Amino acid sequence: MTPLTARLIRPLLRPPLRRLPGRLPALRRARAAALSSALFAAGCATLFPALLSGCSAPYHPPVVVRGSAPFPGLADIAAGSSGAPIDLILIHGMCTRDAAWIERNVDRIAGMAATPMPQAPQASPALPPNGRIELVERTRQVGGATVRFHGVVWSPLTAELKRQLAYDNTGSPTDCAGVHECKPKRALINAALKDKLLNDCLSDVVIYESDSHDAIRDAIVETIAQVLAADAGSEAPLVVVAESLGSKMMFDALSSMLESNQPRLQALGQNAARRLGLVHMMGNQLPLLGLARDSVVAPNRAAAAPDALQRFLDLRRRQPGLAGPRPRGIAPLALVAFTDPNDLLTYRLLPGRYAAPDMAVTDVLVSNDRTWLGLLENPLTAHIDYFTNPDVGALVACGWPRARACD
Numbered sequence: 001m002t003p004l005t006a007r008l009i010r011p012l013l014r015p016p017l018r019r020l021p022g023r024l025p026a027l028r029r030a031r032a033a034a035l036s037s038a039l040f041a042a043g044c045a046t047l048f049p050a051l052l053s054g055c056s057a058p059y060h061p062p063v064v065v066r067g068s069a070p071f072p073g074l075a076d077i078a079a080g081s082s083g084a085p086i087d088l089i090l091i092h093g094m095c096t097r098d099a100a101w102i103e104r105n106v107d108r109i110a111g112m113a114a115t116p117m118p119q120a121p122q123a124s125p126a127l128p129p130n131g132r133i134e135l136v137e138r139t140r141q142v143g144g145a146t147v148r149f150h151g152v153v154w155s156p157l158t159a160e161l162k163r164q165l166a167y168d169n170t171g172s173p174t175d176c177a178g179v180h181e182c183k184p185k186r187a188l189i190n191a192a193l194k195d196k197l198l199n200d201c202l203s204d205v206v207i208y209e210s211d212s213h214d215a216i217r218d219a220i221v222e223t224i225a226q227v228l229a230a231d232a233g234s235e236a237p238l239v240v241v242a243e244s245l246g247s248k249m250m251f252d253a254l255s256s257m258l259e260s261n262q263p264r265l266q267a268l269g270q271n272a273a274r275r276l277g278l279v280h281m282m283g284n285q286l287p288l289l290g291l292a293r294d295s296v297v298a299p300n301r302a303a304a305a306p307d308a309l310q311r312f313l314d315l316r317r318r319q320p321g322l323a324g325p326r327p328r329g330i331a332p333l334a335l336v337a338f339t340d341p342n343d344l345l346t347y348r349l350l351p352g353r354y355a356a357p358d359m360a361v362t363d364v365l366v367s368n369d370r371t372w373l374g375l376l377e378n379p380l381t382a383h384i385d386y387f388t389n390p391d392v393g394a395l396v397a398c399g400w401p402r403a404r405a406c407d
Contacts, residue, residue, distance in 0.1 A: 056374075057367035059341070062391045064400055067351060069360035071334040072278060073399030074109065075406050077237050078145035084236040085146040087275075089227060091220075092153065093244020093283060094204035095196070095384055096162075102136040102151030105387045109241065109396055110140040110147065131156045133223045142397075143405045150227045154249070157216050158207045165199045197380055205245055205285075209292050220253040221265065228268040238275035241396065243386065244283040244345070251308040258315040273316040276333060280396055282386035284337045287347040309335075310353065317358070336362045338392050342377035343368070362400070366391050 077086055088109070090102060136151035170191035176182035186194065208216055242250050254276075257269025290307035306314065313333075337349040351361040368385040371377045386392050398406035 055370050055372060057370050059365040059367040060391060062338075062395065063365040065348070065363035065365065068362040068364070069334070070401060071336050071360065071362045071399050073395065073403045073406065074147065074239065074397050075143040075403040076399050077239065077278065078143035078147065079403070079405055081145050081237060083145065085148055085231075085234075086142075086237050086239060087148050087150065087227070087231075087234070088239040088241060089224065089250070090149060090151045090241045091243070091246035091250050092155070093242070093246040093285075095201040095244075096155045096159070097153055098155065099134060099136045099151070099153060102149075102153060103138070106136075106138050106140065106149045106151065108387060108393045109149075110142050131160060133157065133219050135223055135226065137227075143403075152220065152223055152246075154216065154220060155204075157219060158204050158212075161207050161212070162200065162203050165203060169195050169199060193380060197383075201384070205289070208245060208249065209289065217249070217252050217256055220249055221256050221260075224250075224253055224272070225257070225265055225268050228272055229264075232268065232271065234271075235275065237277045238272060239278045239280075240276065241280045242282065244285060244383065245289075247279075247281045247284060248286060248289050248308045250279075251312040255308070255312045255315050258312075258319060270319050273319055276316075278334045279336065281335065281337045281349075282392065283343055283346040283383055284339065284349060285345060285347065286349075288345070307353075313354065313356070313359070332358045332360055334360045334362065336364060336395075338364050338366055338386055338395075340366055340368045340377070340382045340386070342371065342379070343382040344379050345383050364395060364400075 074086075074088070090105060090109070092101065134153040134156065136149075136153060138149045138151070140147050140149065170186050171183040173185040174180045174183045176184055240250055254269060254272060257265045258273060260266045260269065286307045286309055290305065293305045293307075295305075335349060335354065339346050339348050348363045349361055351363075354361050366386070366389055367377075368383075368389050369378050369381040394402075394406075
């Protein structure tokens with residue numbers, strides 16, 4: 001191990017933490033995840049200096065897949081809004097998130113033109129004890145227009161169920177043949193992947209796609225309704241930025257609103273469907289999650305059942321009054337899917353499944369981390385680091401082709 005490698009990982013190899021209530025599993029998981037990232041970075045930077053050229057980010061700069069449609073950035077929509085405020089709903093995907101995560105990504109999305117607006121303090125616990133969704137609302141000036149950010153933190157809804165897996169999280173190894181609690185030895189990288197990717201992240205997908213689905217969806221519906229009801233008469237553009245599982249959650253919620261037998265929810269859903277002009281999907285899982293709605297005994301297995309996005313689009317087209325003029329600053333609904341090909345949980349959108357006169361589909365290939373000698377990219381950062389990728393932030397803010405306001 002070279003001296004630089006040792007400096008990178010030595011702070012992460014401190015003596016095991018003593019058993020502390022509440023925060024211990026999170027601290028251990030954070031340390032394991034950080035160690036995993038450090039080892040991958042150290043491998044590229046120092047373990048094989050002669051092969052440094054083999055450690056690359058193949059999709060930096062990003063590649064827009066041939067046949068994709070141009071799409072606006074936040075700066076474009078701001079420039080065309082004629083001063084009307086823009087609403088942006090930010091919803092996270094699988095893995096535990098908190099208000100701080102929303103805050104960081106609001107600043108990233110707002111980009112170089114972000115200017116905080118005066119507002120009352122809105123701090124709230126990261127994981128409210130009553131298991132309710134946390135709505136984090138912030139306002140920024142972007143390109144001369146006001147953007148109202150609405151961050152939906154749904155992690156509290158699944159936190160209690162995920163604690164059932166806490167016994168399996170990596171801890172200080174013990175003698176599993178003895179009388180103490182069994183904590184087997186795990187390789188460091190395996191520990192990071194098991195604790196974070198499996199126990200904390202994929203568990204969210206299992207919970208959402210099972211008996212808890214309707215309860216979680218309805219909680220998100222009420223949160224979106226709260227956002228929309230605050231300015232129910234608005235005709236300003238609506239933008240959605242969704243991460244991973246959050247894309248399906250958002251489309252499920254909007255579809256539920258359009259199908260609701262409650263006039264209030266249906267009216268707000270129609271308002272959202274009409275105003276919606278741009279959806280950014282980070283780490284799209286719709287093709288994989290759609291398999292849960294297919295059947296091996298279906299008469300025609302070659303034809304896949306409509307996924308959450310197709311279902312929403314079909315409902316949207318059938319709503320009365322949605323064929324009228326679009327809000328200022330937006331063209332037909334733009335769908336942009338950001339995909340790191342080394343993200344094991346992500347799939348490109350197939351334009352043929354969604355193409356229509358009222359749709360514009362774009363696939364963008366990005367690299368969220370370096371590929372280690374052409375063999376491996378850290379699977380954890382490949383999936384959860386879309387928002388920390390500057391290339392992704394630039395495209396969300398400035399669109400493709402790049403908006404003049406960003407130059």
